[in-house]
Amino acid sequence: MRALFFLFSMVLLLFAGEYITLDNGKVILLKPDGTWQEVKVVKKGSETIAIKPDGTWEKVDARKVEAANKLETAVDRKYKDEPLVKTLIGKWRGDGIYYEFTSDHAFMKLNEGHSKRTIEGKWIVEKVDPAKKIVVVNIGEGARLGFLTFGGDIRKFRILDDHTIEDITSKLDGKVYTLTKVQ
Amino acid sequence: MKLAKLSLAAIVALGVSAFADVENVKFSGNAKLYYGTVDAGKADLFDKKGAYGQAAATVAVSADLADGVAGKLSATGLSTLGLENNLVSATWAGFAGGVDAQWWVDEAWLAKTFGNxxxxxxxxxxxxxxxxxxxxNIAENTFDAAVLLNSDLPETTLVAAWVGRGNGSNDGGVVAGVVNGSDPFTTYWKDGAYAFGGITKLIPMTTAQVWYYDVVNVAQAWWLQADADLKDLIPSLLAGVQYSNIDVEGVSDNASAWAAKLGYSIDALKLCAAYSSTDSDGPVAIANTATGLAVQDGNRFSGSQTKLYTEAWWNYGYVGAPDVDTFMISAGYDMEDIADFYAQYTAADAGKKSPVGDMNxxxxxxxxxxxxxxxxxxxxxTDADNQNDGDSYxxxxxxxxxxx
Structure with a gap:
């Protein structure tokens, strides 16, 4: 029961305590050598504990949020340096759908019945699957609280080649859009 | 009490722990206000008696969980906002609910991915x-269904679906109205329906799809379609063909239709011309089975939308009806920083056996x-034989x- 209580306390503190959370919801550990690693950070008493993917943990000094924000840029840059993600940069048009991606801004326009749906703003890469050539991006979200996001839209793309992508966001509804790059 | 507290703590801990594997939870939604006015009958444009309006709001939460599990929960509400007191005399959707505020859960699903x-x-x-x-419309119909998608075959997606219930309405309002908290979802036709489909891009430059439907104890149907991107022959040229057949149980004649289109798309300009023809002896329309199909309202079909290339922009129920030949041309242009413009002309020529008249x-x-x-x-x-006493409006x- 004490273990359960400890787990409960740790999990609650994960959401309320002092830890480094990036805009994209990831929690990272800043290392002294300047590198970083994604971890789960929890608070135990006055100490901050980082749980690494391999299951080991260690005490760390939680840096200021400003540092995390700088790193967010680095993480974003890392994602956006992925060849698959870089392919997205530009203008794309399909049947009833249009996208514009620059390094820090995205615009989507989608025909929905007799009206159009547009979303624009900053975009964040949520996930890259190089094996399946799938990129998941979050466009124009209004706010984020950990893994909770408000507003905007998450779109999933399959990169076919430099000039052709598929928007597979609504694939589960039976809808896949093929888009070609606007020259 | 202690046990209760511990149990609550355990439930919360387990719940929050489960959230720890959540990759993303998104809250989103929209609010809509739609208004329409006609100068048909004795009404002039913007008269209350010739106007219809409604507001809608949708709130949704969707989540990507760990291990390939995703889910979504969404609710939609409709309200006239009191427009009926001054400005309108009809609504857009959920007619059975009248002017009362109504809401329902329109999506609540879980999906799990195993490989492909x-x-x-x-x-x-x-x-x-x-x-x-x-x-x-201002609200869309949804289904209580189970869908299996597989993409093991290269460039091919196979679909198998079971549909148990739906809230599609056959009165032209798309969704069944919620009356005094009633459940608007009812059995899909008599005993539900099955659908099987295959969509492939194995044919060069072509997306081909084949669908078979079994609306249990009601009808069986086929839908064949091929859309080709002929850019290697003529840049920006698109072409497509469609064929559909519906065999209604207990009726000797089948309903069928074919359609073809040519499209030209370059940058922000999109042009299309299409032609379709339906069989003269068809007992039902080639249209959405979810919103009516064969139900007649006076001397016209209910207004189910059809996926035939020639479908009108607003006046549904004509193109897919039996014994109708339709010609459609359209042009769309997205003028950057100004607006997106679209124009469409549809001419439906009804034969003698058609339950609908001509419509332009x-x-x-x-x-x-x-x-x-x-x-x-x-x-x-609109200029239709069976609307506004045959006068245009x-x-x-x-x-x-x-x-x-």
Whole structure:
């Protein structure tokens, strides 16, 4: 029961305590050598504990949020340096759908019945699957609280080649859009 | 009490622990206000008696969980906002609910992916040629269904679906109204339906799809379609053909239709011309089975939308009806920083056996976004034998949607 209580306390503190959370919801550990690693950070008493993917943990000094924000840029840059993600940069048009991606801004326009749906703003890469050539991006979200996001839209793309992508966001509804790059 | 507290703590801990594997939870939604006015009958444009309006709001939460599990929960509400007191005399959707505020859960599903196979179960949208969610109205119909998608074959997606219930309405209002908290979802026709489809890009430059439907104890249907991107022959040229057949149980004649289109798309300009023809002896329309199909309203079909290339912009129920030949041309142009413009002319020529009359429609729309507010202004000219005593009339519509 004490273990359960400890787990409960740790999990609650994960959401309320002092830890480094990036805009994209990831929690990272800043290392002294300047590198970083994604971890789960929890608070135990006055100490901050980082749980690494391999299951080991260690005490760390939680840096200021400003540092995390700088790193967010680095993480974003890392994602956006992925060849698959870089392919997205530009203008794309399909049947009833249009996208514009620059390094820090995205615009989507989608025909929905007799009206159009547009979303624009900053975009964040949520996930890259190089094996399946799938990129998941979050466009124009209004706010984020950990893994909770408000507003905007998450779109999933399959990169076919430099000039052709598929928007597979609504694939589960039976809808896949093929888009070609606007020259 | 102690046990109760511990149990609560355990439940919360387990719940929060489960959330620790959540990759993303998104809250989103939209608010809509739609208005339309006609100068038909004794009404002039913007008269209350010739106007219809309604507001809608949708709130949704969707989540990507660990291990390939995703889910969504969404609810939609309709309200007239009291417009019926001064400005309008009809609504857009949910007619059975009248002017009362109404709401329902329109999506509630979970999906799990195993390799190249995804299983999705629950209340959801569908987009198949003969059973789909119609999105032109202020609210869209959805289905209680289970869908299996597989993409093991290269460039091919196989679909198997079971549809148990739906809230599609056959009165032209797309969704069944909620009356005194009633459940608007009812059994899909008599005993539900099955659908099997295959979509492949194995044929060069072509997307081909084949669908088979078994609306249990009602009808069996086929839908075949091929859309080719002929850019290697002529840059920006698109072509497509469709064929559909519906065999209604207990009726000797089948309903069938074919259609063809040519399209030209370059940058922001999109042109299309299409022609379709339906069999003269068909007992039902080639249209969405989810919103009516064969139900007649007076001397016209209910107004189910069809996926035939020639479908009108506004006047549904003609193109897919039996014994109708239709010609359609359209042009769309997205004028950057100004607006997106679209024009469509549809001419449906009804034969002697058709339950509908001739119908000619011209629609012109302009769409513009202001941040998260999307606006569309539409003008429609309608000249139909079975509307407004055969006299032509004009329609103006305003669509306002705010996404959040």
């Amino acid at each position: 196979t995804t299983f999705k179960v629950g209340r959801q949208e569908l987009d198949t040629p003969l059973a789909f969610s119609e999105k032109w 429609e011209f629609a012109l729309t302009a769409s513009k976004s202001f941040g998260n507010l999307n606006t569309t202004l539409a003008y429609i000219y 004009n329609t103006i519509q305003v669509y306002l949607t705010y996404n959040f």
